[in-house]
Amino acid sequence: MTLKLSDKKDIVAEVAAVAMRSTSVVAANYSGLTVKQVTGLRDAARKAGVHVQVVRNTLARRAFEGTPFACMDPALVGPLVLAFSGDDPGAAARVFKEYAKKFEKLEVKALSVDGLLLPAKDLGRLADLPTRNEAISMLMSVMQAPIVKFVRTLAEPHSKLVRTFAALRDKKQQEQAS
Numbered sequence: 001m002t003l004k005l006s007d008k009k010d011i012v013a014e015v016a017a018v019a020m021r022s023t024s025v026v027a028a029n030y031s032g033l034t035v036k037q038v039t040g041l042r043d044a045a046r047k048a049g050v051h052v053q054v055v056r057n058t059l060a061r062r063a064f065e066g067t068p069f070a071c072m073d074p075a076l077v078g079p080l081v082l083a084f085s086g087d088d089p090g091a092a093a094r095v096f097k098e099y100a101k102k103f104e105k106l107e108v109k110a111l112s113v114d115g116l117l118l119p120a121k122d123l124g125r126l127a128d129l130p131t132r133n134e135a136i137s138m139l140m141s142v143m144q145a146p147i148v149k150f151v152r153t154l155a156e157p158h159s160k161l162v163r164t165f166a167a168l169r170d171k172k173q174q175e176q177a178s
Helices: 005-021 035-047 057-064 068-075 091-102 120-127 132-177
Strands: 024-029 050-054 080-085 107-113 116-119
Touching: 005 050, 005 057, 005 080, 024 068, 024 091, 024 120, 035 050, 035 080, 035 091, 050 091, 057 068, 057 080, 068 107, 068 116, 080 091, 091 107, 091 120, 107 120, 116 120
Parallel strands: none
Antiparallel strands: 024 080, 024 107, 050 080, 107 116
16 A cells, blocks of 8 residues: 555654654564454553554654664564553563464564664563562662661560560469469
8 A cells, every 4th residue: 555645754753752752662573473463462562551553664764763763773674563662661572572472473573772772582681671660669678678677676675575574474473373
């Protein structure tokens, strides 16, 4: 289908706007997948907060100009689906990693995170990154540990004194009972 120049400009503007808001992008070859499989991929991506778009490579190159994903130019070859992650850089990688397990024909070609082009073999590393909530949780537990230990250390003399008095009380009760 032939696109008009105005349609192409709209597509480039849309992809550029999505790229500017994104932290990472995954490019994968989807040829050989059925429409049902691609629809399932899109649904899973939507649930994960990932923007998926199939765009001509020349239009994608133009859209990536001036964005952190300009480094993707050499990887934009063949029929590709682009998946953009918003706040969570590993979201698109997790979706594609799961679908690549199910469907061998989905072949990840390249990844980019904040201007750094990564090979397809790094998909697992990017997918294994913690989500934002997991990272905050890990940080909070690390920050909380010294404070908890300090409070336990401060409370220990009082606890020990109470246990000592309780042991004395129990001993006297046994002596009286005998």
